[in-house]
Amino acid sequence: MSSVLIAGGAGFIGSYLCDYYLNQGYETYCVDNLSTSTGENIEHLEANKNFHFMNHDIVLAVPEELSKVKFRYVLNLASPASPPRYQQLAIETLQVGSLGTFNLLELARKSKARFFQASTSEVYGDPDIHPQPESYWGKVNCYGPRSMYDESKRYGEALIYAYRRKYDLDTVVSRFFNTYGPRMDAEDGRVVTNLIVQALNNQPLTIYGKGNQTRSFCYIDDLVLGIVKLIDSDLEGPVNLGNPHEFSILELAKKILAKTGSSSKIVYLPLPGDDPTQRQPDITLAKEKLNWQPTIELDEGLEKTVLYFKNTLED
Ligand code: UDP
Numbered sequence: 001m002s003s004v005l006i007a008g009g010a011g012f013i014g015s016y017l018c019d020y021y022l023n024q025g026y027e028t029y030c031v032d033n034l035s036t037s038t039g040e041n042i043e044h045l046e047a048n049k050n051f052h053f054m055n056h057d058i059v060l061a062v063p064e065e066l067s068k069v070k071f072r073y074v075l076n077l078a079s080p081a082s083p084p085r086y087q088q089l090a091i092e093t094l095q096v097g098s099l100g101t102f103n104l105l106e107l108a109r110k111s112k113a114r115f116f117q118a119s120t121s122e123v124y125g126d127p128d129i130h131p132q133p134e135s136y137w138g139k140v141n142c143y144g145p146r147s148m149y150d151e152s153k154r155y156g157e158a159l160i161y162a163y164r165r166k167y168d169l170d171t172v173v174s175r176f177f178n179t180y181g182p183r184m185d186a187e188d189g190r191v192v193t194n195l196i197v198q199a200l201n202n203q204p205l206t207i208y209g210k211g212n213q214t215r216s217f218c219y220i221d222d223l224v225l226g227i228v229k230l231i232d233s234d235l236e237g238p239v240n241l242g243n244p245h246e247f248s249i250l251e252l253a254k255k256i257l258a259k260t261g262s263s264s265k266i267v268y269l270p271l272p273g274d275d276p277t278q279r280q281p282d283i284t285l286a287k288e289k290l291n292w293q294p295t296i297e298l299d300e301g302l303e304k305t306v307l308y309f310k311n312t313l314e315d
Pocket of ligand 1: 082083178189190191192194195206207208209213215249271272275276
């Protein structure tokens, strides 16, 4: 039986990968220190005998139990990922992207595993090329309020390519753009969850700045399919994975008001520093090489997400 290690497996995206690999018959090791999750996303897997959860921080030395396993895949999704969370955990974010990635790469090297890295559109910073292709090197402030995340992920990519060159390790880097859907943390401060929860509670919807900044939102099921196709390919990346349909934050807020039937007002709050003005993935590479593109548009994805939060808020 093949084994997979999913670091950050209790998080929003990681938990779906645990589901996927268990369904494929893999011995699945989920490693997470629960710094930005609660374990709720993997509760349904606890009884599965092929599922092994370890409450462990990958920044620390790899536990013996893990070093004994021969992994086919090592997946790195471990990091705080929402701006308020990575700002609160700034040093930890830098450590997990550097030391944590290093420890996982060493583990992959021992197993001769294929290593998958969840990188991010944040490597492009506040881009002056639009949409962003993988070949764009980005415009990142290396000491600003987002620097702990952006530079941690950029360093992670550099480290992975160094391992690939030096040790011929089989690696692949993917850059995720804003992803949303059921199992997101309602309290981590991201725009989709903030606005849905506010609308459902009939509280004012908080828009930072004028709301004319843009993002391109990818529904979780589309992203997971893209990740799996990328892992199964022989590509090394980096490969953008995201939905290329771009919306302003104000458009998003109006859609959420319509989907929830809420009578909430919109309030405008100051725009946080270094908040990217526009973001849209160029997914030509994923389309051509993986035959992948998102199929769930924002209206449909929001309906599913609103339904999920309606149910969880009622519990
Ligand atoms: N945002 C907002 N209201 C909120 C939370 C976020 O207007 O309650 C804005 C934020 O300033 C950014 C965009 O929505 O321009 C996306 O924010 P998010 O934190 O979801 O992700 P980011 O893409 O910035 O990492």
